[in-house]
Amino acid sequence: MNTRDITAAPPLQTGHQPARKIGVVMLDLQNISLSFGGIKALADVSFNVREHEIRAIIGPNGAGKSSMINVINGIYHPQKGKIIFRDQLRRGMSPSKVARQGIARTFQNIALFKGMTVLDNIMTGRNTKMHSSFLANAIWWGRARNEEMRHRHKVEELIDFLEIQHIRKTPVGRLPYGLQKRVELARALASEPELLLLDEPMAGMNVEEKQDMCRFILDVNQQFGTTIVLIEHDMGVVMDISDRVVVLDYGKKIGDGTPAAVMANQEVIKAYLGSSH
Numbered sequence: 001m002n003t004r005d006i007t008a009a010p011p012l013q014t015g016h017q018p019a020r021k022i023g024v025v026m027l028d029l030q031n032i033s034l035s036f037g038g039i040k041a042l043a044d045v046s047f048n049v050r051e052h053e054i055r056a057i058i059g060p061n062g063a064g065k066s067s068m069i070n071v072i073n074g075i076y077h078p079q080k081g082k083i084i085f086r087d088q089l090r091r092g093m094s095p096s097k098v099a100r101q102g103i104a105r106t107f108q109n110i111a112l113f114k115g116m117t118v119l120d121n122i123m124t125g126r127n128t129k130m131h132s133s134f135l136a137n138a139i140w141w142g143r144a145r146n147e148e149m150r151h152r153h154k155v156e157e158l159i160d161f162l163e164i165q166h167i168r169k170t171p172v173g174r175l176p177y178g179l180q181k182r183v184e185l186a187r188a189l190a191s192e193p194e195l196l197l198l199d200e201p202m203a204g205m206n207v208e209e210k211q212d213m214c215r216f217i218l219d220v221n222q223q224f225g226t227t228i229v230l231i232e233h234d235m236g237v238v239m240d241i242s243d244r245v246v247v248l249d250y251g252k253k254i255g256d257g258t259p260a261a262v263m264a265n266q267e268v269i270k271a272y273l274g275s276s277h
């Protein structure tokens with residue numbers, strides 16, 4: 001099956017029950033426009049993300065999906081538009097400040113330290129939670145040690161949750177791709193984010209690996225209550241796990257709604273059929 005053909009998208013069998021409590025608007029993107037020289041990556045795009053939902057961003061290649069994630073993440077700053085997170089208007093915020101606000105992400109191309117172990121990679125995700133400075137570490141040895149133990153405990157919990165105990169001491173570069181993706185998810189979760197941005201979490205995976213990843217994403221959403229925004233090309237996955245879907249094409253929003261409504265939207269069907277990818 002061509003997984004990008006939205007007219008042929010049977011759901012993956014993950015047993016997802018969409019009856020969860022979706023809350024208030026957590027993130028509101030209003031009239032976002034972003035250009036790179038003459039290229040309009042995003043043109044007047046508005047949509048919101050509600051607490052506890054799984055929100056998919058879809059669209060053909062070059063539609064502006066990663067640009068939008070990079071805007072939410074603070075890597076790109078749109079020339080026009082407003083970003084309101086938890087009722088606060090954001091003004092030119094850096095990715096590290098965005099991370100401290102409780103927004104974490106994974107990347108399309110895995111961004112892990114390949115020579116470091118799984119455990120140490122996940123530990124780097126605790127950075128935003130670390131309070132002890134170098135000086136405090138030197139003076140308040142006991143306090144710093146307690147903090148270190150709390151971080152270790154959290155990381156061990158995640159290792160159990162994502163079922164990667166058997167590889168905790170393995171350098172990440174030696175792992176198969178699917179497991180590296182899972183480690184990257186663990187590292188993002190280590191900061192205990194309220195909002196998790198996943199840029200193509202199933203790219204390059206076989207059906208079994210995708211089913212595993214879907215299950216973990218749903219577990220994260222249901223057990224931790226984490227709100228999730230994900231870019232995904234596999235329409236079976238999108239149909240199966242997302243609550244609402246926003247569709248971009250050439251930087252413009254052409255659809256927004258439940259997976260079923262979006263898949264039946266003529267403009268969306270045309271955009272996909274008209275694309276060679």
Ligand SMILES: Nc1ncnc2c1ncn2[C@@H]1O[C@H](COP(=O)(O)OP(=O)(O)OP(=O)(O)O)[C@@H](O)[C@H]1O
Nearest residue numbers: 036039040041059060061062063064065066067068
């Ligand atoms: N840093 C950049 N500099 C110049 N152009 C860029 C940059 N980032 C994105 N673009 C352009 O913006 C447009 C949208 O790209 P973007 O990567 O957001 O699309 P996408 O929907 O994520 O695509 P894909 O599915 O292929 O990842 C494309 O024309 C792309 O070439």
